[in-house]
Amino acid sequence: MNTFTYLFIIALLSGAFLQWHLGKRHIRHIKSRRAAVPPPFSDNIPIEAHQKAADYNCAKTRTGLVELLISSILLLIWTLGGGLDLLDGVIRSYHLPTLWTGTIFILAVMLISSLLDAPLSAYRAFRMEQQFGFNKMTPGLFITDLLKNTLLALGIGAPLIILVLWFMADAGPWWWLYVWLTWLGFSLIMMWAYPAFIAPLFNQFKPLDNPELATRIEALLDRNGFTSNGIFVMDGSTRSTHGNAYFTGLGANKRIVFFDTLIDELSHDEIEAVLAHELGHFKCNHVKKRIAALGIIFLIGFAALGALIDMPWFYAGLGVTEPSTYLALTLFVLASPAFTFFLQPLFSFISRKHELEADDFAAAQVQPRNLISALVKLYKENANTLTPDPLYSAFHDSHPPAPIRIAHLSPG
Numbered sequence: 001m002n003t004f005t006y007l008f009i010i011a012l013l014s015g016a017f018l019q020w021h022l023g024k025r026h027i028r029h030i031k032s033r034r035a036a037v038p039p040p041f042s043d044n045i046p047i048e049a050h051q052k053a054a055d056y057n058c059a060k061t062r063t064g065l066v067e068l069l070i071s072s073i074l075l076l077i078w079t080l081g082g083g084l085d086l087l088d089g090v091i092r093s094y095h096l097p098t099l100w101t102g103t104i105f106i107l108a109v110m111l112i113s114s115l116l117d118a119p120l121s122a123y124r125a126f127r128m129e130q131q132f133g134f135n136k137m138t139p140g141l142f143i144t145d146l147l148k149n150t151l152l153a154l155g156i157g158a159p160l161i162i163l164v165l166w167f168m169a170d171a172g173p174w175w176w177l178y179v180w181l182t183w184l185g186f187s188l189i190m191m192w193a194y195p196a197f198i199a200p201l202f203n204q205f206k207p208l209d210n211p212e213l214a215t216r217i218e219a220l221l222d223r224n225g226f227t228s229n230g231i232f233v234m235d236g237s238t239r240s241t242h243g244n245a246y247f248t249g250l251g252a253n254k255r256i257v258f259f260d261t262l263i264d265e266l267s268h269d270e271i272e273a274v275l276a277h278e279l280g281h282f283k284c285n286h287v288k289k290r291i292a293a294l295g296i297i298f299l300i301g302f303a304a305l306g307a308l309i310d311m312p313w314f315y316a317g318l319g320v321t322e323p324s325t326y327l328a329l330t331l332f333v334l335a336s337p338a339f340t341f342f343l344q345p346l347f348s349f350i351s352r353k354h355e356l357e358a359d360d361f362a363a364a365q366v367q368p369r370n371l372i373s374a375l376v377k378l379y380k381e382n383a384n385t386l387t388p389d390p391l392y393s394a395f396h397d398s399h400p401p402a403p404i405r406i407a408h409l410s411p412g
């Protein structure tokens with residue numbers, strides 16, 4: 001135990017306390033507005049849908065609070081409780097070269113964490129989402145997903161970890177810069193490769209086979225000089241009834257993906273409006289800004305790790321007795337969210353600002369009323385609450401609540 005231990009505990013506890021408080025406020029706020037649909041929506045959202053959304057959001061927030069409690073306890077067990085130290089001792093006892101010890105250690109931490117996380121994911125899908133009729137996942141699919149994710153993490157993660165640990169051990173004082181470049185290159189490659197090589201392992205993607213809709217979408221894309229390698233419909237309905245649309249990929253490998261659930265629910269006018277919104281994110285350079293911001297944050301992070309790696313108090317303060325490159329990396333990844341958590345309102349704020357910018361772009365391309373009616377349907381089908389607690393929303397919401405987006409799109 002040293003000063004850093006106390007700083008870590010204070011950051012972790014105050015973050016958890018704040019989240020707990022916000023969650024409780026959110027639930028109270030929604031419950032007190034459950035009895036009536038808020039005025040601007042009283043014509044197009046039935047009271048049953050409003051109450052379902054209220055109950056669903058309360059259940060989701062409550063589950064989130066339980067997960068917060070469990071993850072905070074697990075973090076304390078890994079660090080101050082000596083979990084990492086214990087695992088390290090076991091792997092060290094095989095006297096392998098340090099590079100292998102480190103790689104096996106990090107993979108073991110990842111594997112144990114994902115096994116501990118599995119019951120929570122199962123609860124989310126098979127109890128909470130099921131209860132509200134959103135879940136379409138079968139236990140078989142859940143287990144295959146888990147296996148595929150684990151194999152992918154091993155296949156892609158292991159070479160990356162070996163490379164990073166090698167830089168940390170042998171690349172001199174600027175190793176953190178090489179690690180940052182590796183991270184940056186890896187992220188860009190993954191963005192490029194994800195739609196064509198990884199997403200198809202989990203879902204089926206079929207080209208949009210509605211010629212009339214495809215022509216309209218292509219006209220919208222052409223007008224905006226946007227090149228992609230196709231419009232696809234994804235079988236999102238195999239896992240959930242929640243609907244969505246997104247752009248994915250990088251450079252010429254960009255794709256437009258609609259969930260089949262969305263295609264079934266929205267009219268062509270509304271689909272075009274949703275797509276115009278997504279296109280707005282590209283046109284306003286939100287993707288590039290995001291990559292640049294993450295790049296700067298990770299550069300600062302790796303530079304900080306470059307300084308911390310030689311500080312004995314960093315290891316001792318977090319319950320590790322035997323300093324090493326791989327423990328520095330693991331501690332950094334596990335412990336830094338306790339500190340960076342307080343930046344979340346800033347990221348949420350920027351994200352919500354981008355959403356409104358994309359809405360503005362869409363409103364200039366299509367009739368704003370088409371986007372409004374699409375949003376109302378999406379908020380209703382996904383059971384998003386129309387009445388979030390303002391403070392909770394400011395902290396957590398990446399998208400503005402429906403009333404704000406719709407007021408923003410409405411004339412006058």
Ligand SMILES: [Zn+2]
Pocket residue numbers: 277278281355358
């Ligand atoms: Zn958006």
